[in-house]
């Protein structure tokens with residue numbers, strides 16, 4: 001993979017502006033977290049990943065430092081915040097598989113809700129006053145009267161279709177109440193479908209197991225796994241497959257930096273959608289992968305997946321108004337091309353290779 005000089009990770013001491021406070025990124029060794037570490041460092045702030053490496057990868061902490069720890073361990077969080085003089089926390093650590101949340105809701109409430117309580121307690125005990133929380137479009141409910149062309153605003157009904165969505169909504173509400181009670185300020189970013197990979201070739205998507213459409217489609221085309229199963233083609237949408245709002249992970253990372261900079265009063269909480277406003281169908285994703293790789297995607301049509309609403313597309317206008325943020329690299333072709341480059345030659349997390357996250361001397 002090619003890298004350019006400006007994509008080289010910073011070594012400690014080379015940061016652009018040491019005057020801006022450090023940011024602790026829980027879950028920083030994960031897919032989205034790793035891209036956030038880079039964006040935070042490029043904004044001139046030291047980035048410190050706090051991650052237990054249960055799902056993340058050491059190699060994903062190419063920008064910033066790593067503190068290994070469990071987010072429910074409040075004392076460890078306090079120590080990491082104090083040692084690095086962090087003034088803000090981006091809280092990403094948590095469980096994300098919607099399907100698994102239906103069979104092990106206990107784990108999701110423990111990690112996602114108890115984990116957030118621990119982060120809030122650590123912030124109250126330290127000088128970290130700004131929180132950016134990794135939330136999800138899963139907080140919205142499916143409106144049976146809705147049409148596929150409807151966009152979700154932050155005021156759309158909240159009635160999550162999964163225990164995963166329940167935990168994200170509960171965490172948001174705990175954060176809002178804690179801001180009001182304890183003078184913290186926070187933004188919850190409700191992610192739509194993060195996809196794609198960093199332009200450096202050093203960071204990309206690596207989940208075990210992989211369940212997301214874009215990596216699975218690319219891997220099917222590359223022969224790295226069997227045919228893709230399209231989960232239903234009889235939805236009330238233009239081509240019968242589900243519509244989702246795919247956002248390039250680098251754009252999503254940029255929204256976190258914008259949220260660190262947002263003007264918020266002490267005690268203030270806001271929730272903001274991070275999407276493009278444009279829905280793409282499963283068949284459109286398959287066509288984009290075929291264009292990017294110039295080869296067919298082997299696929300079969302299967303049954304609907306439980307809990308999949310026909311359409312989840314953001315109204316992104318509050319992100320523009322509140323954060324001054326707009327997507328820059330989120331055309332479907334750009335997303336798919338960057339993901340295809342990564343999956344052709346992933347640096348870590350290859351499911352076939354069984355590369356586990358391993359401890360190393362880079363831990364802070």
Ligand code: UDP
Nearest residue numbers: 211212213216229230231242244282305308
């Ligand atoms: N999807 C699919 N086959 C797969 C994985 C996903 O057809 O193997 C569909 C899924 O039903 C949804 C869309 O692709 O409509 C995006 O799914 P993904 O799991 O990537 O993200 P989600 O929208 O569930 O967060």
